[in-house]
Amino acid sequence: MLLAGKKVYVLESGLEYRKYKSTAPRALYNKYLSFEKDLEVYGIDVIEFLEKVEEKNTRKEEHKRVEEVSTLESLSSIPEEEMSFEIRNKRLISEADLRKPFMNGMKSVVIDKKSIITPLANDFIRIHNLKVKRV
Structure with a gap:
């Protein structure tokens, strides 16, 4: 579960x-304490x-909601022209060339x-x- 990025909790009552x-x-008791640490x-x-x-969990959800709202507000304030990127120096455009800018929020090429x-x-x-504009 830890490797999957999920949070793991242990109840104190379960520590025999x-x-x-x-x-x-x-x-022996100190050894168990070190294992717990x-x-x-x-x-x-x-x-x-x-x-x-x-x-x-409720605190984290509230924090995520606040972050999402602030991210959406900042994205909505950016004009559409700023959300495009140029690949004019390449003869062959591959999917990898488009993926990274798309992940950063670009919508036109x-x-x-x-x-x-x-x-x-x-x-x-x-x-x-994506919108493609040939120049």
């Missing part, structure tokens, strides 16, 4: 070794109640009249509704 603090050998270093959070996870667009690039243009 804590119940035996008074009877366990000190070296290693888990925290890897990104696993130890929580008391499930409600704390829900509180964290200016290419040379003699440029050749590969079939895969044509599909990319059609699927993502």
Whole structure:
């Protein structure tokens, strides 16, 4: 789950070794404590109640909503002319040439009249509704 980018939580009540603090050998108990600290270093959070996870999730969702709104506002303030890019120095336009600028928010492409667009690039243009202007 950690490698997939998902957050992992452990309930304190699930840590059995804590119940035996008074009877366990000190070296063994300290070893378990170090294991717990290693888990925290890897990104696993130890929580008391499930409600704390829900509180964290609602805070993150609110923060994401605020970021999305501010991103949309900043994008809407940019005129359409600024959302285009030029590939005039290339004779052959591939899908890779279009993908990176598209991921950065570009919606139109200016290419040379003699440029050749590969079939895969044509599909990319059609699927993502890019505007192509030949100059």
